[in-house]
Amino acid sequence: MNRIASPTVPTLVSKAFSAMIWLVVLALPAAPLLADDHDPAEAAESPQARQSVTEHSIRIDGQRVDYTATVGWLIMEEDDKPIARFGYTAYNRKGDYGPAERPIVFAFNGGPGSSSLWLHMGILGPQRVVVNDAGYADPPPAKRVDNEFSIIDIADLVMIDPVGTGFSRPLGEAEGKQFWGVDQDIESVAAFIKRYITEHGLWAAPKFILGESYGGVRGAGLAHHLQSRHGMNLNGLILVSPFIDTAAGRDGGGLDLPHALFLPSFAATAWYHEALADRPDNLEPFLDEVETFALEEYLPALTAGYTIDPGRKREIAERAAAYTGTTTDYWMKADLRVDHQQFLQELERNNRLIAGRIDSRFIGPSVNPLAESMDYDPFFPAVGPAYTAAFFDYLHNELEFGRDEEYKTTAWPLDWDWSHRDPDGNRQVAVNLLPDLSRAMIMNPGLKLHIQQGYYDLATPFAATNYYIRHLDIPAEARERIRYDLYPAGHMMYLHEESMQAYRDDLAAFIVDAIPR
Incomplete structure (x- = not known):
């Protein structure tokens, strides 16, 4: 691994970290993050973006893949005032690629209030945690290995931590309630995606969103919001064990x-x-x-x-x-x-x-x-401590970031605003993002949908996912753009060793298929 400096943002070598916490629907019990839980001192200074950039290599499908890892945060503004720092970890394959050549995948977990820890260290990123399938992980030290099932050989990857999780925080006079709600969350994550795409000159690149659990609500909302508000069409939406409709899935x-x-x-x-x-x-x-x-x-x-x-x-x-x-x-x-x-x-x-x-x-x-x-x-006690320990070891010692900052694995419990306005502006009594997803697939005939689901998932059961698919209000042609894969595993099917390769193969095939030739 080599350390390289960013040409635009100061690099960071960190010093100490504070707390360890756990997740919600994809989480372990945690210290609460309340609506005003951000450092008042941050309001007195002009906050700056920070990042650490490191170089690495990995072998995937027998091929060497050289890549850079960038971890840090952007400063989000409203009316020229900082309102949040938005944390992320990005992986970019090295090479002479044009701005439209490499697909980019924005990924997040759910909760609401979960960081991207699980997807990051479970299947998508270049490192993964080794646990005993359907059993307790071995005692410390936690085991972390190169992830041969990562997708960074075929797509660049941005792991997103919504405000309140990871390193993401409200800033200045902003409060958590501006971000913690169905629509508020969709708007803030969309703003980050647009900002990232713009800063990196990726408007011509094939774009994908991948969300797990409550990430189904967020992902479905983003597919419509990015399109209708920001003029950004997606190539593909990947929903992993999705929660979309409260009247069906709870x-x-x-x-x-x-x-x-x-x-x-x-x-x-x-x-x-x-x-x-x-x-x-x-x-x-x-x-x-x-x-x-x-x-x-x-x-x-x-x-x-x-x-x-x-x-x-x-x-x-x-x-x-x-x-x-x-x-x-x-x-x-x-x-x-x-x-x-x-x-x-x-x-x-x-x-x-x-x-x-x-x-x-x-x-x-x-x-x-x-x-x-x-x-x-x-x-949770079977795998949670191993994931937490392996992630912080990776973050601090390989990505060289975060020892002087608290990374919140969860922001639970949140005072979440469970209200939503559908694409026609109607306020829903029960949150249901199927109308948003249906509208996105109708208005964007190039949008393809991939759903990945486990049989042994009692957080978001597979029959509810079947129900979601049957109740998408889309024409027959659009249904041909849906791919649905089931695995003999649970909510995080990528913990099941026999499903890892299938998950990787299915996801890679979907991404390739969703890019016009």
């Missing part, structure tokens, strides 16, 4: 539809843990059967409410129990409505174990076997 809120969309993921989890009395050999046909039952029989039973025939209710409970490795009495006591946190506690209750929400292949001891809902998500 259970436990009194709505019937989410219960039906979560049921197939319950079945997948029971199948994986061999909790089914009559376990079929093949997962996919079994899940097709369960999804059909969920939508055609279970959902109508829920919508019938108290008018459902008692015999029919028990029949539905029996089938739900058979599909999910639980009991008929459990479903009857729940009035047929079991949310995912209840199910994950119930599945292995007799063994004093709970299954994971982010990835239900993970399992851990229950703190309270009598609890109605899961005590914690065993996914």
Whole structure:
């Protein structure tokens, strides 16, 4: 690795770092970042952009790839006043490339309130964390290796940390509430993308956005906002385990539809843990059967409410129990409505174990076997500390940045504004970015959509993703521009070693296909 100086921004060699925190939907419990949580001293100075640029090489598909890594932040302004510093890490392949030759991918995690740590160190960046699939990581030191599954051989990459996460902070008189909301977040990330594209002369380059989890809301919104507000068309939008519509993708809120969309993921989890009395050999046909039952029989039973025939209710409970490795009495006591946190506690209750929400292949001891809902998500203690330690080691010692600054892996809990105006200006009661995504695909006939989803994901279940695709209000031609890949893994399918190569191959093929020849 060689250290090189930036021609425009002072380089930084850092000295110390302060806190370590964890993530939300893709996160571990963290110290709260409140709406006014930024350093008042920053308002007294004229803030400056900072960055560190280093040179590296890696082998991908047997080929040496030389690249530069740039980590730092830009200063965002409004009315000629600084309002935020916006942190990022960029990877650019070295070579004599013109401004339109290299595609560029802007990527982020979700939350809302998560930094880009997971995608960065899990699959996209040139380094990745080594963990034990569906099991606890080894004790320290955390293992970090060259990532042969990275996409930096075919595309330049910018990992984005929205305001409040990473090194990104409100500045001056700006407050967190100017950034922490569905529309506020979309606007601020779009402003950063436009600024980055402009400063680097990349308006002619093929452009992609990749978002995970709540990144589905952000990504769908950006596809429309960049197009309608900034005149920037995307070549491709990649949504990883997306959350897009609150009325479909969030259970436990009194709505019937989410219960039906979560049921197939319950079945997948029971199948994986061999909790089914009559376990079929093949997962996919079994899940097709369960999804059909969920939508055609279970959902109508829920919508019938108290008018459902008692015999029919028990029949539905029996089938739900058979599909999910639980009991008929459990479903009857729940009035047929079991949310995912209840199910994950119930599945292995007799063994004093709970299954994971982010990835239900993970399992851990229950703190309270009598609890109605899961005590914690065993996914996080299994892999979270390894990711955190490996990332900070990489940031401080290879990228040579951030020892004197706090990198916030999460900004949770946030006072998030869950309101949204759709493309026609209507304020939504329940946030749903499907209209934004539909409008973007209609108005940009070159926009292609790639969705990557895991079967064992109980944060954003695959049947909800199926529902999103079916409810995009687009013409038949536009549906030909959708690619959908499923993996035998969880929310972060790239933790599953056998899925890493497939993830990389699918993503690379999509990027290449989305660029006109």
